Amino acid sequence: MSDDTEPAKARYKRILLKLGGESLAEVGGFGIDQKALQGIAEEIAEARKLGVQIAIVIGGGNILRGATASNLGMERVTADYMGMLATVINAMALQSALEQAGVPTRVLTALDIRQVAEPYVRRRAIRHLEKDRIVIFAAGTGNPYFTTDTAASLRAIEVEAEVIFKATKVDGVYSADPMLDTTAVKFEQLTYLEVLKKGLKVMDSTSVSLCMDNKLPMVIFNVSNPDAIKRAIMGESIGTRVGAS
Incomplete structure (x- = not known):
């Protein structure tokens, strides 16, 4: 009997994944936890099998927050x-874990640290993506007073990503912190203006x-959540979507 099940397909050709530094640490902890690091690397490696080009911006909150x-x-x-x-420390750790999972990866930094990573050059980043390498953008925008959320939006626009996936520890955007307010309501979809007007903590x-x-x-x-990155890339309705309408 033939198997008529269609293989999983990516909805997007190129995406940018925004990871908080906390995703590399134990729950409620600091530093880099090997199990958490390996788990996120395996999730990304599995998602890449869909044929999507993946760029990543990673935060540093598990080590130090400037603010x-x-x-x-x-x-x-x-x-x-x-x-x-x-x-940069987190990016190097994630690169190591991804390459151990058999995924070619490059770290590009907004600060010039040539001994450990390539300097960020837009055309070089796009070329790496076209060669099916995962690209990790480190050091934010390279400027103080700008968050890694802003870096994620900027880099996504520069490399012509089709969407930003922000991976968090809650399953979407709520009207209040669901950990503190049991009456908090989850939004399935929001416009940019709604996010700004309501002051929702999506990204800055x-x-x-x-x-x-x-x-x-x-x-x-x-x-x-299991296979969350892969499911998002396939276009499943998970979390909260923010867009024009």
């Missing part, structure tokens, strides 16, 4: 650069504005 360090009395610019370096306002101006949709979902 947090600034609130503790450190000069903001210095703290932000330290946060950028934290993202600069990031959302960039996506709105360039009509770049965002999907926010829980990365810890």
Whole structure:
């Protein structure tokens, strides 16, 4: 008997995945947890088998947040650069895990650290993607006062990604923090303006504005759910979608 089951297909050709640094740590912990790192690398490697080109922007919150360090009395610019370096550490760890999973990967940094990674050049990044390599963008935008959310929107637009997937630890966008408010309502779909007007914690306002101006949709979902990245790439209705309408 023949198997008439159609193979899984990607809805998108090129996507940008925004990962928080916390995805590499134990739940509620700091630093890099080998099990968490390996798990996220395996999820990405499996999703890549769909034939989609994957770019990644990774945060550094599991090591250091510039804004947090600034609130503790450190000069903001210095703290932000330290946060950028934290993202480079995470990018190198994720690159190592992906390559151990058999996936060719390149790290491109907004800061010039040639001994450990390539400097970010837009055309080079696109060429790596065209060669079916996963590209990890590190060091944010390379500028203080800008978050890695803004870096994700900027890089996605620059490399002509079709969508941003923001992998979080909640299954979408809620009217309030569902961990603190049991009456919080989940949104299935939102417009950019609704996100901005309601002050929803999807991505920072600069990031959302960039996506709105360039009509770049965002999907926010829980990365810890089984095959979440793969399902998002296939176009399944998971999490919350943010777009023009």
